[in-house]
Amino acid sequence: MRLKPTLGGEGLTLAALLVFAAALMVTPLALLLRTGLMAEGLPTLQPMLDALTSRPVPRALWHSLESAALSAGLALVIGVGVALVVGLTDLRGKAVFTFLLLIPMMIPPHVTAIAWTQALGPSSPLLGALGLAPPPGTPHPLYGRGGVIALLAVQSMPLVFLVTLAALRSLPREMAEAARIAGARAPRLLGRVILPLLAPSLLAAYALAFVSALGNFGIPALLGIPGRYITLPVLIWQRLSSFGPSMLADVAVLSALMALLAIAVVAVQMTLARRFRAALIGPAQAPLSLRLGRWRPATEAAMTALVLVTLALPMAALFGTALVPTYGVALSWQTLTFDNFAEVLFRQGVTARAFLNSTLAASAAALILSGLGALTARLIAGRARGPRRAGLALSSLAETTYAIPGLVISIAFILTFLRPLPGLGVSIYNTLWIIVLAYLCAFFAVALKPVTAACLQLDPALDEAARVAGAGWGRRLTRIFLPLIAPAAASGAILVFLTAYNEVTVSALLWSTGTETIGTAIYNYEDGGYTTLAAAMAAVTVVATVVLMALLDLLGRRLPPGVVPWRL
Structure with missing residues (x-):
């Protein structure tokens, strides 16, 4: 007799969650796909095929895939390396480094793009104050493919770092300790024990960085448009701003294409994660603390340099631009405002x-x-x-x-x-x-x-x-x-x-x-x-x-x- 209220409460909870999902997740995406994959009231792939045969869409699609794949790979290499140093070594100041490295992830992507363009361009107030600004008329080094990929990696790296660090904390220490007792040094321990156990988490981190870069609008808009490196989100925004008679239908087709692409990425990631999953025995414990020895000063210097490059430099340039009367004026006591x-x-x-x-x-x-x-x-x-x-x-x-x-x-x-x-x-x-x-x-x-x-x-x-x-x-x-x-x-x-x-x-x-x-x-x-x-x-x-x-x-x-x- 006491089971009925339990089922009733659980049933009401389930019903409420299903209503939420249907109203705000399933219905909008279904309408989007219907609009993008319908012609004359019938489902068809023809609108998407027509879009893919036009010149701008395949180019924008390739730019999106290229920038997402390369930036996610770069973010994975740097983020995993930093997570291994913070999570497995006797690095000093771990809490401070972790806090500072995660700040770029919380800063809006377009703010990141603005900060970096003002840090390295010919009109940079910071470089002007130091006498290092390139000559006027010099092309900005970040406009175009390289700048988009580099800043997308900067934006995604903290996400990879956070996912990998969390995965390191959840690993039991028994296998690592057994490998160390057997004489395995740090490189062999990483390559044969820790990284294979982290494989599902690394796949998840790469997938998160990929889809984050794939849907990023601020960085490709501010760096890609001047460099004629247009991605799909930017192309969607441009089409929506055109206000033509077929604007909404065109935008729906491109949006449906991006939605299907993101769903495919998630499906592939989940399939690979199941294939590489390793069953672990034992609860999570405190991670290892490998001694860096004589490499500790160099490692700490490298971590400090990473913080300076990814956070201090662009933020200094951003504040420098905010403190001058007009963009392009060198920052000095006379121009400070x-x-x-x-x-x-x-x-x-x-x-x-x-x-x-x-x-x-x-x-x-x-x-x-x-x-x-x-x-x-x-x-x-x-x-x-x-x-x-x-x-x-x-x-x-x-x-x-x-x-x-x-x-x-x-x-x-x-x-x-x-x-x-x-x-x-x-x-x-x-x-x-x-x-x-x-x-x-x-x-x-x-x-x-x-x-x-x-x-x-x-x-x-x-x-x-x-x-x-x-x-x-x-x-x-x-x-x-x-x-x-x-x-x-x-x-x-x-x-x-x-x-x-x-x-x-x-x-x-x-x-x-x-x-x-x-x-x-x-x-x-x-x-x-x-x-x-x-x-x-x-x-x-x-x-x-x-x-x-x-x-x-x-x-x-x-x-x-x-x-x-x-x-x-």
């Missing part, structure tokens, strides 16, 4: 609106997705076959929507919510709500990953004991499950907030006057030629992001382990 900061902070109303909108949208998405992620993870870890399969299906769907580029998500939501909501007569198009809902679709996997990992580690005997004692679904959920996985849910919420707070790809096509986000405001300044104002607002955004991460890091010292995802 704070007028750009005063303009964006006190005179431009769009700045306050953008920060408020981004804070509200990111906070709402983080809170909602942390709750939905916890409920989904509970289903995945349950013993009932039906709910568990439904939870796994939701997890796979979340992985797919995360892999689909943000611009494609935007197009799907435009197609879905362009008309008023059926039965309500209320339109959310051109409101902040459509951006929040798009965030729920795009970033569900970010909140789900940490809470699922934590949920699968819980002893099912706790739930069984509560069930025997007569506790229903809701009571077991609130008194046992949620308190235990709260740190992981908080970690997911923090990651969602930081990801959504500075993004531009999802909101680039969904914003309107009054609903600007931080990312769109910065991009609009730069696109409109107001380079110093763009630099000033980008600098404020970087400071706000770093301060927020620092506060979370300090707070993490008093919180349970795992709440702040980057803390060692």
Whole structure:
């Protein structure tokens, strides 16, 4: 008799999650695919084939695949190397290096592009102040293929580093210790034991870096357009800006092509991960601490150089541009001015609106997705076959929507919510709500990953004991499950907030006057030629992001382990 309320509560939870997935994940993507793969009311691949026969689309497709593959490979090599040094050696200052290396991942891609163009170009205030600026008229070294690939790698490297570091922490030490006892030195230990065990995680890291670069809009737009290196997201944005009679149909076809490409990448990654998976025995333990010996000073110097190149140099150039009256003027005591900061902070109303909108949208998405992620993870870890399969299906769907580029998500939501909501007569198009809902679709996997990992580690005997004692679904959920996985849910919420707070790809096509986000405001300044104002607002955004991460890091010292995802 006590089983009925449990099934009822679990059934209602499952029904609510399925409604969420159907409304915000399945329906928009289905409408997108229907629009892109339909002709005269019948399903056909002809629109996509027609697009692939035109000259711009195959070139943009190749540029997207090339830049994503090469930048992900470069990010994998650097990110894995850095993770091995931080995770397995006696490097000093690990927490500081980890914090600094993860900052570029939290900085919007278009801000990264702006910072680097201002760091190395002929008009660089920083190089001008040092007397190292190239002669006027010199082509910018970052415009084009090489610059796009290099900065995409810089943007993706911290993601690879974080995934690999987490995987290192989850490995039991028995096999590594056995290899060391048998006389295996560090290179052989890495090549024969650690890296093979990390193979599924490395595949996942490469796939994440690949799809992140594939859907990146800010870096290819700011560096690729001047260098005539157009990727598919940029081509979609250009087509959407054309306002022609067939604009929406053309954009839907290109978006469907990108969606299918992202789904294929996820499917290949999951297949390879299953093939390379190795069964591990024993719980996760503290990782190894290999002694660097006489190589430690050189290793620490190399890590410091990496931080200086990937973070300090572009940020110095960004602030240098924000502190001069006009772009191209060398920074000196005579040219130093704070007028750009005063303009964006006190005179431009769009700045306050953008920060408020981004804070509200990111906070709402983080809170909602942390709750939905916890409920989904509970289903995945349950013993009932039906709910568990439904939870796994939701997890796979979340992985797919995360892999689909943000611009494609935007197009799907435009197609879905362009008309008023059926039965309500209320339109959310051109409101902040459509951006929040798009965030729920795009970033569900970010909140789900940490809470699922934590949920699968819980002893099912706790739930069984509560069930025997007569506790229903809701009571077991609130008194046992949620308190235990709260740190992981908080970690997911923090990651969602930081990801959504500075993004531009999802909101680039969904914003309107009054609903600007931080990312769109910065991009609009730069696109409109107001380079110093763009630099000033980008600098404020970087400071706000770093301060927020620092506060979370300090707070993490008093919180349970795992709440702040980057803390060692």
